[in-house]
Amino acid sequence: MxxxxxxxxxxxxxxxxxxxxxxxxxxxxxxxxxxxxxxxxxxxxxxxxxxxxxxxxxxxxxxxxxxxxxxxxxxxxxxxxxxxxxxxxxxxxxxxxxxNQRKHERFRVNYSCRVRYEENISYIANISDISLGGGLIHSDDFFEEGRKIDIDVFVTPKITISFTCKIIRRIANKSGGYSYGVQLANIDDENYNLLSELIEYLQTQKKHLAQEWNMFNRLKYSVYAISILGIFLLIFVVFASKAI
Structure with a gap:
Protein backbone atom coordinates (compact mmCIF):
# COMPACT_ATOMS: atom_id res chain seq x y z
CA MET A 1 0.00 0.00 0.00
CA ASN A 100 -3.50 -13.17 2.32
CA GLN A 101 -3.82 -16.89 3.02
CA ARG A 102 -7.62 -16.97 2.64
CA LYS A 103 -9.10 -18.57 -0.45
CA HIS A 104 -12.56 -17.12 0.13
CA GLU A 105 -13.84 -13.68 1.06
CA ARG A 106 -15.45 -13.47 4.49
CA PHE A 107 -18.64 -11.60 5.30
CA ARG A 108 -20.02 -10.29 8.57
CA VAL A 109 -23.26 -11.90 9.71
CA ASN A 110 -25.14 -12.34 12.96
CA TYR A 111 -26.95 -15.68 12.95
CA SER A 112 -27.79 -18.10 15.70
CA CYS A 113 -26.49 -21.59 15.11
CA ARG A 114 -26.44 -25.04 16.68
CA VAL A 115 -23.18 -26.88 17.27
CA ARG A 116 -23.42 -30.66 17.36
CA TYR A 117 -20.21 -31.56 19.13
CA GLU A 118 -20.93 -35.04 20.44
CA GLU A 119 -23.55 -37.65 19.67
CA ASN A 120 -26.99 -36.49 20.87
CA ILE A 121 -25.45 -33.36 22.46
CA SER A 122 -25.80 -29.91 20.92
CA TYR A 123 -24.95 -26.35 21.95
CA ILE A 124 -26.39 -22.96 21.00
CA ALA A 125 -23.83 -20.56 19.52
CA ASN A 126 -23.55 -17.55 17.22
CA ILE A 127 -21.76 -17.16 13.89
CA SER A 128 -20.42 -13.69 13.08
CA ASP A 129 -18.27 -14.42 10.03
CA ILE A 130 -18.97 -16.72 7.11
CA SER A 131 -17.46 -17.66 3.76
CA LEU A 132 -17.41 -20.58 1.34
CA GLY A 133 -14.47 -21.92 3.33
CA GLY A 134 -15.60 -21.57 6.93
CA GLY A 135 -16.49 -18.98 9.54
CA LEU A 136 -16.14 -17.62 13.06
CA ILE A 137 -18.27 -19.13 15.84
CA HIS A 138 -18.86 -17.69 19.32
CA SER A 139 -19.92 -19.95 22.17
CA ASP A 140 -19.81 -20.07 25.97
CA ASP A 141 -18.88 -23.76 25.70
CA PHE A 142 -15.40 -25.25 25.38
CA PHE A 143 -14.58 -27.29 22.26
CA GLU A 144 -11.25 -28.92 21.42
CA GLU A 145 -9.11 -27.57 18.59
CA GLY A 146 -8.76 -30.02 15.70
CA ARG A 147 -12.16 -31.55 16.45
CA LYS A 148 -14.79 -31.84 13.72
CA ILE A 149 -18.22 -30.42 14.55
CA ASP A 150 -21.56 -30.24 12.79
CA ILE A 151 -23.10 -26.77 12.50
CA ASP A 152 -26.67 -25.73 11.68
CA VAL A 153 -26.88 -22.02 10.79
CA PHE A 154 -30.37 -20.53 11.24
CA VAL A 155 -30.46 -17.91 8.47
CA THR A 156 -34.25 -17.44 8.63
CA PRO A 157 -37.06 -19.33 10.38
CA LYS A 158 -37.40 -21.35 7.16
CA ILE A 159 -33.78 -21.60 5.98
CA THR A 160 -31.09 -23.60 7.80
CA ILE A 161 -27.65 -24.29 6.33
CA SER A 162 -25.89 -27.38 7.69
CA PHE A 163 -22.29 -28.49 7.24
CA THR A 164 -19.35 -30.14 8.98
CA CYS A 165 -16.35 -28.04 10.06
CA LYS A 166 -12.98 -28.52 11.68
CA ILE A 167 -12.00 -26.24 14.57
CA ILE A 168 -8.66 -24.73 13.56
CA ARG A 169 -8.40 -21.95 16.14
CA ARG A 170 -9.81 -21.18 19.61
CA ILE A 171 -9.51 -17.81 21.36
CA ALA A 172 -10.79 -17.01 24.85
CA ASN A 173 -12.91 -13.84 24.89
CA LYS A 174 -12.39 -11.14 27.52
CA SER A 175 -16.12 -11.09 28.21
CA GLY A 176 -16.21 -14.87 28.70
CA GLY A 177 -16.71 -17.75 26.28
CA TYR A 178 -14.69 -18.54 23.20
CA SER A 179 -14.33 -17.60 19.54
CA TYR A 180 -13.68 -20.50 17.17
CA GLY A 181 -12.26 -20.27 13.69
CA VAL A 182 -13.74 -23.16 11.75
CA GLN A 183 -12.83 -24.57 8.34
CA LEU A 184 -15.43 -26.18 6.13
CA ALA A 185 -14.80 -29.93 5.93
CA ASN A 186 -17.94 -31.41 4.37
CA ILE A 187 -21.20 -30.10 2.91
CA ASP A 188 -23.78 -31.71 0.64
CA ASP A 189 -24.97 -30.18 -2.64
CA GLU A 190 -28.24 -28.80 -1.28
CA ASN A 191 -26.60 -26.96 1.61
CA TYR A 192 -23.71 -25.80 -0.60
CA ASN A 193 -26.22 -24.19 -2.95
CA LEU A 194 -27.88 -22.45 0.01
CA LEU A 195 -24.50 -21.24 1.27
CA SER A 196 -23.58 -19.96 -2.20
CA GLU A 197 -26.87 -18.06 -2.44
CA LEU A 198 -26.23 -16.51 0.97
CA ILE A 199 -22.72 -15.40 -0.05
CA GLU A 200 -24.10 -13.93 -3.27
CA TYR A 201 -26.67 -11.97 -1.25
CA LEU A 202 -23.99 -10.68 1.13
CA GLN A 203 -21.88 -9.55 -1.83
CA THR A 204 -24.76 -7.34 -2.95
CA GLN A 205 -24.47 -5.44 0.35
CA LYS A 206 -20.98 -4.31 -0.67
CA LYS A 207 -22.33 -3.28 -4.06
CA HIS A 208 -24.99 -1.18 -2.34
CA LEU A 209 -22.28 0.63 -0.38
CA ALA A 210 -20.32 1.29 -3.58
CA GLN A 211 -23.50 2.61 -5.21
CA GLU A 212 -24.14 4.90 -2.23
CA TRP A 213 -20.58 6.20 -2.52
CA ASN A 214 -20.94 6.83 -6.26
CA MET A 215 -24.28 8.60 -5.75
CA PHE A 216 -22.77 10.75 -2.99
CA ASN A 217 -19.88 11.77 -5.26
CA ARG A 218 -22.17 12.52 -8.20
CA LEU A 219 -24.39 14.66 -5.96
CA LYS A 220 -21.36 16.47 -4.50
CA TYR A 221 -19.92 17.31 -7.92
CA SER A 222 -23.35 18.30 -9.21
CA VAL A 223 -23.67 20.79 -6.36
CA TYR A 224 -20.19 22.13 -7.16
CA ALA A 225 -21.13 22.52 -10.84
CA ILE A 226 -24.40 24.26 -10.00
CA SER A 227 -22.59 26.58 -7.57
CA ILE A 228 -19.99 27.55 -10.18
CA LEU A 229 -22.70 28.06 -12.80
CA GLY A 230 -24.61 30.25 -10.34
CA ILE A 231 -21.53 32.39 -9.71
CA PHE A 232 -20.96 32.92 -13.44
CA LEU A 233 -24.65 33.73 -13.89
CA LEU A 234 -24.49 36.28 -11.06
CA ILE A 235 -21.38 37.90 -12.55
CA PHE A 236 -23.07 38.03 -15.95
CA VAL A 237 -26.19 39.69 -14.47
CA VAL A 238 -24.07 42.26 -12.62
CA PHE A 239 -22.06 43.19 -15.70
CA ALA A 240 -25.19 43.22 -17.87
CA SER A 241 -26.97 45.58 -15.47
CA LYS A 242 -23.97 47.94 -15.46
CA ALA A 243 -23.82 47.90 -19.23
CA ILE A 244 -27.46 48.96 -19.40
Missing part, protein backbone atom coordinates in the same frame (compact mmCIF):
# COMPACT_ATOMS: atom_id res chain seq x y z
CA UNK A 2 1.44 3.40 -0.93
CA UNK A 3 1.92 6.10 1.69
CA UNK A 4 -0.58 8.41 -0.02
CA UNK A 5 -3.39 6.57 -1.74
CA UNK A 6 -6.44 8.09 -3.40
CA UNK A 7 -8.44 5.31 -5.09
CA UNK A 8 -10.49 5.94 -8.20
CA UNK A 9 -14.27 6.01 -7.90
CA UNK A 10 -14.64 2.95 -10.14
CA UNK A 11 -12.27 0.84 -8.03
CA UNK A 12 -13.08 1.35 -4.32
CA UNK A 13 -10.91 -0.22 -1.64
CA UNK A 14 -13.37 -2.02 0.60
CA UNK A 15 -12.67 -2.53 4.27
CA UNK A 16 -14.36 -3.76 7.42
CA UNK A 17 -14.63 -1.59 10.51
CA UNK A 18 -15.08 -2.46 14.19
CA UNK A 19 -15.56 0.07 17.01
CA UNK A 20 -14.27 -0.54 20.56
CA UNK A 21 -13.61 -4.25 19.85
CA UNK A 22 -17.25 -4.77 18.92
CA UNK A 23 -17.88 -8.10 17.20
CA UNK A 24 -20.21 -6.23 14.84
CA UNK A 25 -18.21 -5.28 11.74
CA UNK A 26 -19.54 -2.85 9.13
CA UNK A 27 -18.38 -2.35 5.55
CA UNK A 28 -16.61 0.84 4.51
CA UNK A 29 -14.49 2.27 1.70
CA UNK A 30 -11.00 3.68 2.21
CA UNK A 31 -11.02 7.00 0.36
CA UNK A 32 -7.68 8.33 1.62
CA UNK A 33 -4.73 7.00 3.59
CA UNK A 34 -1.39 8.57 4.41
CA UNK A 35 0.87 6.30 6.44
CA UNK A 36 3.53 9.01 6.82
CA UNK A 37 1.02 11.22 8.66
CA UNK A 38 -0.85 8.24 10.21
CA UNK A 39 -4.19 9.45 8.87
CA UNK A 40 -6.94 7.67 6.97
CA UNK A 41 -10.47 8.52 5.88
CA UNK A 42 -13.20 5.89 5.61
CA UNK A 43 -16.47 6.40 3.74
CA UNK A 44 -19.38 4.75 5.57
CA UNK A 45 -23.08 4.40 5.02
CA UNK A 46 -24.97 7.36 6.48
CA UNK A 47 -27.06 5.07 8.71
CA UNK A 48 -24.06 4.44 11.01
CA UNK A 49 -23.19 8.05 11.79
CA UNK A 50 -25.88 8.86 14.37
CA UNK A 51 -25.13 6.30 17.05
CA UNK A 52 -22.45 3.81 16.00
CA UNK A 53 -19.48 6.16 15.72
CA UNK A 54 -18.31 8.86 18.10
CA UNK A 55 -15.11 10.90 18.20
CA UNK A 56 -12.45 9.25 20.37
CA UNK A 57 -13.76 5.71 19.80
CA UNK A 58 -11.11 3.02 19.32
CA UNK A 59 -11.29 1.49 15.87
CA UNK A 60 -9.97 -1.49 13.91
CA UNK A 61 -9.95 -1.55 10.10
CA UNK A 62 -9.29 -4.59 7.93
CA UNK A 63 -8.60 -4.11 4.24
CA UNK A 64 -8.19 -7.11 1.97
CA UNK A 65 -6.98 -7.36 -1.60
CA UNK A 66 -5.91 -10.33 -3.68
CA UNK A 67 -2.40 -10.55 -2.21
CA UNK A 68 -2.32 -8.79 1.14
CA UNK A 69 -4.47 -8.09 4.15
CA UNK A 70 -3.79 -4.80 5.93
CA UNK A 71 -4.99 -4.29 9.47
CA UNK A 72 -4.65 -0.95 11.21
CA UNK A 73 -5.88 0.34 14.55
CA UNK A 74 -6.40 3.83 15.88
CA UNK A 75 -9.10 6.21 17.04
CA UNK A 76 -11.82 8.30 15.42
CA UNK A 77 -10.58 11.89 15.37
CA UNK A 78 -13.45 13.35 13.36
CA UNK A 79 -16.71 12.34 11.72
CA UNK A 80 -18.27 14.48 9.03
CA UNK A 81 -21.52 14.04 7.14
CA UNK A 82 -22.31 16.87 4.78
CA UNK A 83 -22.70 17.61 1.09
CA UNK A 84 -18.88 17.66 0.79
CA UNK A 85 -17.92 14.63 2.86
CA UNK A 86 -19.42 11.53 4.46
CA UNK A 87 -16.53 9.91 6.28
CA UNK A 88 -14.68 9.34 9.53
CA UNK A 89 -11.08 10.46 9.94
CA UNK A 90 -8.81 7.94 11.67
CA UNK A 91 -5.67 8.71 13.63
CA UNK A 92 -3.70 5.52 12.97
CA UNK A 93 -1.71 4.05 15.86
CA UNK A 94 -0.58 0.70 14.43
CA UNK A 95 -0.40 -0.96 11.00
CA UNK A 96 0.04 -4.66 10.26
CA UNK A 97 0.27 -6.22 6.81
CA UNK A 98 0.59 -9.88 5.94
CA UNK A 99 0.07 -12.19 3.01
Missing amino acids: SSDLLPQIDSPIFCRVSINNDEKWVHGIITYINLDKNIAEIFLSAKYFKSYFSEGSKIVIKSLDENCETLFTGSVSKKVISIRKQAITIQISKVLSYN
